[in-house]
Every structure is written in structure tokens, then in C-alpha cells.
Amino acid sequence: SFITIDQKRHNIKVELGTKKQKKKEIWQGEEDDQEITTSQKFKCPKFSATVRLLAADKIDSKVTVKAQFCQEDEVNTKCSTGHWGSECRFQLKPDTDETPFEKKKAQACFKKLELKHFERKQQDRHVCEDKFRILFTTSILIADEKIDVQTVSLPIVVTTGASQICNVYGSLLWHCCSVEDAFSMPIQSVEELPWCNVFDMLDKKFLTLNGRHLSQDEKNHLGARLMQYNDSKMTPPLPVLDTTMVPFRKFCIDKMMDIKEGDDKRKSATFWMWIHAVFNLVKNHLLDYWIDG
Template sequence: MEQEQESFALQYHECTKINAHLQNLTNQPANQVQQAAGAIQKVQRQKEMLEQLLNQKVAGLMQLRLALVDKLKETYQMINTLQAQVLDEELIRWKREQQLSGNGAVFNTLDPPGVQDILPQLLAEITQLLSSLVTSTFIIEKQPPQVMKTNTRFTATVRLLVGGKLNVHMTPPQVKVTIISESQANILLKNDKLGKGGEASGEILNNTGTMEYQQGTRQLSVSFRNMQLKKIKRAEKKGTESVMDEKFSLLFQSQFSVGGGELMFQVWTLSLPVVVIVHGNQEPHAWATVTWDNAFSEPGRVPFAVPDKVAWNRVADTLSLKFRSATGRPLTDDQILFLAEKAFRGNYTDPNQMLTWAQFCKEPLSERNFTFWEWFYAVMKLTREHLRGPWVDGAILGFIRKKQTEEMLQNCQNGTFLLRFSDSELGGVTIAWVSESQEVFMLQPFTSKDFAIRSLADRIADLNHLVNLHPDIPKDVAFNKYYTPYQDNQPTSNNGYVKPLLVTHVPGWSAPGTMSYPNTPQHPFLQSPDPSRDTPSVASTFQNMLDL
């Protein structure tokens, strides 16, 4: 009510100023009043709006005052009842007991019974509540990377949510970061301390920071911007375990006092599981470990236990979520069915079928030297880095079997093509097209290395025998916005040399500026696709073209 009254006083003062201003405007000579008619109307509207607001505030204040009066009445009744009980009953009874004690009766003291015993217990329980609140609100706002490469800079941010309320920032606490193993994390959660031999499992540079209080947001936090893992100490491996299966966690620790030093708190929190790698080629398997852990770990688990097998529908949701996050578009039901048949090596029956960790990322696919996850991860990486636009547009079918590709193209118009991810080449995409004789050909898969030289859209533009994207979309409509503009007026580079243009050319088929010969299967570079693999059915070469 006091705040509302202050607000009313300020607005009432503002209204008084507007009234005075309006009075000055209307008291001017008639010709000036006429000239200032617009300004007078504007001020008049301001006055009316403010008066309306003031009337509302007056009504609100009256309600608040009536409510306050009701509360005072209620409080009075409670005090009156309590006072009558104390003075007219309890105190009179105590005086009588005092009198009877002269005859040897038991005499109670003036203090309520049991207060001396209850207070210490209450204080201990309240302190425990506060301790639980403080320790539980020491959290990692920005997690460190879950796949962590040694000698690579990384960041993390820690906050104490109740830091501002408890004035912890008056003596800003320091936070220390260490990396611990899965077994150490288990010990810590069981005993609230690492125990003997609890040294870190690695060495982190720039691993201490002081929490800072942001006045505007009232947040107490510390951001570690330049941490770097220099060393890692691994556990002994068993069976088929690899270093990419091993999980660590970053431990953030701090201590501080509240209440003028009356209470001292030691707090800590663990990051999400981290897999440490030293080479880039370890990244796919490391992400398999992290993806499985993030998706299928249970709340309150023993660190860092995960199930050994999971229903396919849960795996499918995870894969679609990952693919959408990386590439901008989730997977369709047909694409998920394709992945299920690949993951189960052709033995897929229903969405509740259990997929094991070994099938997911340990055992190679049939007749391949890579696992299901390695294949999926490579496709996702290729799409994210080189095919994102066409994929989001729906121009890439991608997850489709070779046999189904042939069936889809065989009855199409000559030059109809589609794009599918290679089964035999990690991170490869192939172009399949139908010729005039209704024969389906597939180009040797392109990989990231190829697209670093020339993009997919430009390669499609180079190949004149590719006419329509399946079913009947002219290729220029589908890919034109992704073509690289060619600048005729800049034939030379900065060093004075003429710059060649690399163009994709399939021998035996049309090259830029030449006639097309689609019906020449007798050409040594052409053959009908081998049904067992989609490696070169048609060789792909590059021709240096000089635009002079």
C-alpha cells in the first residue's frame, strides 16, 4: 500500500504540472491559443489519461486500505484471544501452582515446557535445510564439451543460484576444476568426498576462477574461458573396451561462509559425462558414447551406468533429434525404417525390438569394415558441412536402398536423377540417374574431400545428362540457388596467373560444350551397376577447363 501511495503521489504531481502547463497555454492571447490548438489538444489528452489512471489508483488504494483494516481487525481478535488465554488462564493457573508449591506441589517455571530442548534441534534442522539449498543450487550453467580433446581450449560456467540472497559475493568464493574418473565420481556421490588417493585423473590448465556478482541480473557466477586438458590418466581396459568408452567428469568445487562467518559451506557439482580423445579419428566413437549416455541414462543412476540395450523407437527418436540439430531437418518415418533395417542387419521386426550397444557402435555392418554409428555419423557430418541447404529443401532422399533407387528411376524420363547416401563409402553421397534405355547408373560417391574442391550443386550443373531431380523437378529449379556464380570479367587471379576451372566430367557422357552420348554402355568407363556395391559403376574424373 505504501508503494502504491508513493506511485500515486508521483503521478498526482505529474498531473499538477500538466494542469499548470495547460492553464498557461489556454491563458495566452486568442491568436496564440489558436496557433497552439494542436499542442493544447495533446496536453488535454495527456491530462485526461492521467486523471483516469489516478482515479484507478485511488480505487485501488481504497481496496488496499479496506483489506488492511480487515487484517488489523483479524489480528486484533487473535491477539485479544491469545492475551486472554495467557493472562486470564495460564498466568492465573501458574500463580495457583506457585501457591500450592508452598505445600510441596510440583511447580512449573514461567517458560513454556520443552523450549530449551526443542530450539537446538530446530536450529540444526534449519541449518541442514539451508545447507541442502546452498549445495543443490551450485550448478553448471554452461557445460564443458562432452567430447573433449586434449590440448584444446574449452569453456564452462558455474552459478550459485542463492549467492545473491545470501550475500556470498561480499567475500567472493573461488572455484576449482578437476577431472575425475567414473570410479572417483561413484566414491564422491556415496561419501560426499573422494577419499584417500582422490587425486585428479588429469591436469587442467587455468582451472581456478573467482565468482563475480552481476548487479543487474543479481547473479553470482564464474566463467572459465581458457581451460585446457593437458594430461589424462586412464583406467585399465577390459575385454572390448576402448578409450572412447571411458567416461570422466569435471568436478567443480568451492567453499564460502554466510551469516558473517557463522556457517561455512563446502560445495561441489559434477559435469555431464565427458569422453577424452587425443586424435580426431576417435571423435565418432566418442560421440556414440556421449549420445547413448545422454539419451538413455536414468535419473539418480550410479555414475555413469547406462543400459546395454534399448528399444529401437527410443534410438530412432535420438537419431532424428541429432540429425535435425546438425542439419536442420529431422528424419522421416521411411528414413527411420531404412536406418532400422541397417542397424539390425536386415533382421528388423518392430519398433520395440531391442538394439544393443554392440550393434549400435561396436560390431561392423554386414560386409563392411565400419559400424552402424560410424556410417550414420559420417553421413550426418557430410550433410552438416556440405549438403545442409539441399537437405533442408528435401532435394536429397539420402536414406534409400540401392534396389529401391533403381525401381524408382527405371520408369522415369531420361536424365531423371536422385541423391542417396552410399552404403559402402563412409560419408559418401552418390548420384543415380536413368538413361534413355531405362538403365540406371550410379556415380562413384562424392565425399567431403570432393566437395571441398567443388560443391554438389556445381557438380550437378556440370553434368548435362542430369536433367530432372526425381520425380520431375528441373535441376536448375532445385539447385540454382546453390550454384557458384562464375565471374567472366576476372579471368586472372591476383598473382597474374590464369585461374583454371575444375569441372566434373563423366567420360562417355556429355561434357560441357560437347554433344551428349547417353547410349554408349560399351564405353570402357560405363557398366551396369554391380548389385552388391555402389562403388564406381561410372568413373568420375575432372577436366581442367580454361575460360579464356
């Protein structure tokens, strides 16, 4: 088996830089195009990952490991066609995308992976929906037979602003908790889950505070918030059935509420942004009360 055993980043925040612009100036009745350049360039933080061939430490005919930065759709296309070496839309810098196995160990560590460029063109797609994987490929020779093997990293999202990060982590949590094996190929994308599964995911998050499970009343409140049961005639609101299907968009993309910032500014919040804020409030200021129930 070929597996990813370590991955340092799940969110990569890049700086897109400024493109060259042309400025028109009129000089003695004639237009003159002047090219304006800026010093701001594309910047990407370095990220790392480690892969390992299990039960292959004593196999000497191992070669290097190649890494590619792929959208999940690209990984699925490679998986269906078998063209693992086909070029991806976004490239890693040439001096960072290939590394040999360590001596006497079937393990390869990519320490300075870095994107060469990035430009998001699907404007109709939310940032937290646009997930990527690092695809690792290599080959080994066993009994004169060449065997090609592949594996992928956990999901990665590329962001360009701090306001995108919260929903990104909600998206990654949803994906990793909604599939049986987050490393399997082809990659599955689950668009909706039963409320019981969503609640179990939230319950496990709050368990990290002190080991207390969410109560039935808290479950009912979270379900009503998520599904936006705001009918004033229902006091308390009717519980959400465990079998009710919850779309990913309602969990992490659709606006649930408005938040006032100052006198004029208003900011919208998704359900995940709200639950994340509640979690941090309890963790930082109300933990003793939370432990008491």
C-alpha cells in the same frame, strides 16, 4: 542450486608425447646404456567451463571454486563416500583448477583448464566408453552454517587420434539422450535402450536438417541396419519392434560393415559411423532431394 551453465569442449584431443627410451650400444665388448630423449612433450588444448550458484548473488560469504578432472567412476565414489576433495587419477594444472566467484555475481569462469598428464591404462575399454567429468566444488556460509555444494560438467571424452572422434560423439549423444538429467549424481550409465528411444534420438538429429521427420520406411531400414537383419529371405526385412533392446555396443562400438579404402586398405565402420556419414552426405549434397522426401 549449483549448476554448470557453459562448457566449451566435450572432446579433448591430447598429444601423449614420447617417453624416454634406453638404447644399448656395444663398445669394445661392453654394453653401454644411453638414454635418448625427445623434444616431443605431452600437449593438451585448454578448455573452459562456467558454473553458477543460483539465487546467491547477494551472499557475500562465497569462497573459491575448485575443479577436478574425474572419471565417472571416481565421481560416483566421491558421491557415495562424501570425500569430495580426494585426489583423482588425472590432475589439472595447479594454476588452472581454482578460481573465485565474480564480484556481485555468484558465477565462476574457468577459462584455461588444462590436463597435467594423461595415460589410458584400461586397454580392454573402448575410448568412447571412457568418459570423464569436470567436478566443481565450493562452499558458502548461510546463517553461520557452512554448506558444501557440488556439480559436474556434461560428459567429456579424451582422444589421442582423429579416427576416435566420430564414435565419441555418438557415445556422448547416447548418454545425454538416455538419462533424464545429464548433470545428476551419482552418474548413471545406460547400457541398452529400447529401439523406439534410439530411433527418436536419430529422428531428432535428422530434424536439424530441415524439420522433416524420418518416415516409417526409413525407420524400418535403420532398424534393420542396426540389428543387422541380413536374411535374404526377408524382402523387405521384418521391422524391429519398438520394445527391442539395443545395446550401446551395437550402436557405437561393434563393427557393422567394412569400407574399402583404395586397393588394399579396409576400414571397419560402426552403425554410428555409417549414420553420421549418411547425415553428412544428405546435408552437403542431397539436401534438396531430402526435403522433397
